[in-house]
Structure formats: structure tokens, C-alpha cells
Amino acid sequence: MKSREIRLVRHFTGPVKPEYFELAEADIPAPGPGEVQVRNAFLSVDPYMRGRMIGIRTYVDPFQPGQVMDGGAVGQVTQSNADGFAPGDWVLSMHGWREAYTAPAAGLMKIDANLLPAQAYLGLAGMTGLTAYAGLKRMIGLKEGETLWMSAAAGAVGSAGVQFAKAMGAHVVATAGGADKTAFCREIGADAVVDYKAVSDLAGAVREAAKPLGGVDAYFENVGGDHLQAALDVIKPFGRIAACGMIARYNDDTPMPGPTNLTQIVGKKLTIRGFIVTDHFDLQREFIGDLSRWMIAGQVQMRDTVYDGIARAPEAFMGLFTGANTGKMLVRL
Numbered sequence: 001m002k003s004r005e006i007r008l009v010r011h012f013t014g015p016v017k018p019e020y021f022e023l024a025e026a027d028i029p030a031p032g033p034g035e036v037q038v039r040n041a042f043l044s045v046d047p048y049m050r051g052r053m054i055g056i057r058t059y060v061d062p063f064q065p066g067q068v069m070d071g072g073a074v075g076q077v078t079q080s081n082a083d084g085f086a087p088g089d090w091v092l093s094m095h096g097w098r099e100a101y102t103a104p105a106a107g108l109m110k111i112d113a114n115l116l117p118a119q120a121y122l123g124l125a126g127m128t129g130l131t132a133y134a135g136l137k138r139m140i141g142l143k144e145g146e147t148l149w150m151s152a153a154a155g156a157v158g159s160a161g162v163q164f165a166k167a168m169g170a171h172v173v174a175t176a177g178g179a180d181k182t183a184f185c186r187e188i189g190a191d192a193v194v195d196y197k198a199v200s201d202l203a204g205a206v207r208e209a210a211k212p213l214g215g216v217d218a219y220f221e222n223v224g225g226d227h228l229q230a231a232l233d234v235i236k237p238f239g240r241i242a243a244c245g246m247i248a249r250y251n252d253d254t255p256m257p258g259p260t261n262l263t264q265i266v267g268k269k270l271t272i273r274g275f276i277v278t279d280h281f282d283l284q285r286e287f288i289g290d291l292s293r294w295m296i297a298g299q300v301q302m303r304d305t306v307y308d309g310i311a312r313a314p315e316a317f318m319g320l321f322t323g324a325n326t327g328k329m330l331v332r333l
């Protein structure tokens with residue numbers, strides 16, 4: 001059987017360009033003992049993948065030029081040579097960026113596509129949701145009545161976090177780029193919104209927006225750069241910051257100087273905690289419990305941006321850096 005896949009052409013720094021990716025065809029063997037063959041239905045593209053294209057090891061190994069990349073994917077078993085897996089079963093894997101694959105069943109997780117749409121396991125009910133949950137619960141320790149500033153709030157982690165924070169009884173100031181995205185943030189429950197592309201003084205705009213909510217107690221960092229600078233200025237003394245990601249910096253050719261107001265960390269006695277979701281799988285059971293309650297109560301909704309076809313996977317990935325997505329960015333095969 002043949003499968004089309006996306007390979008990395010070479011390592012690079014700077015902006016992402018289409019020529020760094022190639023569409024290729026691979027032979028997929030029949031499953032050996034303990035293996036299954038799977039046809040992917042949805043692939044996830046994620047900002048962290050950018051770090052794997054530079055060629056240095058961060059908290060995860062780099063992708064290798066000339067080889068298919070990997071990433072989250074959900075698909076259905078087409079052939080099985082493994083106990084407990086039958087054709088038609090839905091599985092979650094890290095065998096993304098390809099249409100189909102053969103792999104040991106032991107490395108796959110079966111998912112219930114009757115309970116939730118299969119793609120939800122890549123977004124709200126998957127790593128994305130757990131990232132938002134761990135950041136709010138464990139890094140920030142968000143309390144009822146507090147006010148959270150969520151950055152990149154119309155994106156995957158951001159929109160999950162806005163809704164979770166509201167369900168936890170907090171107030172939310174959401175920042176996102178453009179009128180459609182700020183409208184979406186309001187729709188999912190943000191108390192106040194700021195279109196960061198439409199203001200010249202981000203700190204001032206967030207401060208004003210947070211004033212009726214008692215000011216910013218905590219900041220969820222997805223962006224970095226000017227957003228972090230503004231957050232250090234706006235946040236109240238003893239504020240907590242969950243450092244989840246800094247997407248504004250991922251395409252830098254050379255490292256940019258940090259915020260000029262780092263002394264605010266001292267004077268305001270701030271706590272800044274960086275984290276990676278893979279260290280927080282022990283929260284999974286509690287997360288799914290809370291998420292199920294919130295979904296049943298209608299407090300949480302899912303929004304995806306979907307590109308069709310494996311050939312468009314690089315375009316979907318590049319779209320993360322231009323704000324092309326509202327909610328989770330996915331590729332449907």
C-alpha cells in the first residue's frame with residue numbers, strides 16, 4: 001500500500017517557507033505480529049514543531065531532513081495483526097504528517113469516537129486541553145473570582161484556557177489578533193477582549209479592560225515579546241505567570257533581547273513558571289473529569305480550523321504563525 005507524507009527538506013531558522021517541506025510517497029508494509037495498519041483521518045499541526053525544524057535538541061529531538069515528520073494524529077485501523085485491535089477501531093498516535101502507516105499497536109491509544117468527535121482528542125480533549133488545564137490549575141493555581149489575562153486567546157490552547165478559566169469561576173481578559181477573533185473570545189465567555197493588532201499601547205489597553213474586573217492576578221503566556229513586556233507591567237503584585245509558549249519568537253533568526261522591564265519581577269514579587277504538558281500526564285484523569293462536567297453543563301465548546309488534504313499540511317502549519325486559525329488547527333485527510 002502507498003501513503004503520501006510530508007518530509008522536512010532541511011533544518012532552518014527564520015520564517016517558515018513552503019520549500020522547506022516536500023510531499024513524497026512511501027510504501028506501507030502489511031502489519032507484522034503485534035502491528036496494525038492505520039489510515040489517518042486528522043493530523044495536528046502545532047507551534048512546538050517549529051523548534052524541531054531548527055536542528056538542535058530542545059526538550060525534544062529535532063526532525064531529520066529527508067524523513068517524514070511526526071506529530072499527533074487520529075485514524076482508523078484498516079488491518080490488524082494485534083490482539084485487541086480490529087479494523088474500524090479509532091486510534092490516537094504520534095504518526096502524523098502522513099496518510100497511513102503500519103506500527104506496533106502497543107504505541108497507539110484507542111479512543112472512543114462515539115463519545116467525542118475523533119479530532120477532539122487532538123484538541124480540547126487532548127494535549128491542547130491538558131496544556132491549558134495544567135497551566136491554569138498547577139502553574140497558576142487559578143482561584144474563583146481572580147482575573148486571568150489569556151494571550152493568543154482565540155487559538156487552540158488559548159480558547160480552551162478561556163473556557164476552563166470561566167468554568168473555574170475566574171474572570172478573563174482575552175487578547176487576540178483581529179475583530180473576528182475577539183468576537184470569538186467574547187462568544188466563548190471572555191469578560192473583556194483586546195485586539196492587540198488594533199492598539200498601540202497593549203499594556204494600557206489590557207489595564208483598562210481589566211479595571212472593572214479588579215486588575216490582572218495571573219497571565220497565561222502563549223506569545224512572548226511585547227505581550228510579556230506588557231504583562232509584567234500590568235500584572236498585580238504577587239501575580240503568577242504560566243509560561244506555556246512564546247510563539248512570537250519561534251521564527252527569529254537571532255535571539256531578540258528580552259523585555260526591558262524584568263525588574264518588575266522583583267518589585268512585584270511575581271512567580272513565573274515554565275512548563276511542558278508532557279510532565280503533567282498525572283492530571284489527565286482529573287482533567288477529563290472536569291472537562292466532561294463542563295461539556296455536559298454546556299460551559300465548553302469546540303472550534304477547529306480545518307485544512308483538507310495532506311498536501312496542505314505545511315500551509316496549515318505556516319498558518320499558525322500568521323494567525324490563520326481560530327481554535328485548533330487541523331488537517332483532514
Ligand SMILES: NC(=O)c1ccc[n+]([C@@H]2O[C@H](COP(=O)([O-])OP(=O)(O)OC[C@H]3O[C@@H](n4cnc5c(N)ncnc54)[C@H](OP(=O)(O)O)[C@@H]3O)[C@@H](O)[C@H]2O)c1
Pocket residue numbers: 046047048128131152153154155156157158175176177178181222223243244245246247248249275276277278319320321322323324325326327328329
Ligand atoms: N508548554 C506546552 O506544553 C505547550 C503545549 C502546547 C502549546 N504550547 C504553546 O502554546 C502556544 C499556543 O499554541 P497552540 O497550539 O494553541 O497554537 P494556536 O494558539 O492555536 O496558534 C497560534 C496563534 O498564535 C498567535 N500568534 C502567532 N504569531 C504571533 C505573534 N507574532 N504575536 C502574537 N500572536 C501570535 C496567532 O493568533 P492571533 O491571530 O491572535 O495573533 C495564532 O493563531 C504556543 O506558544 C505553543 O508553543 C505549549
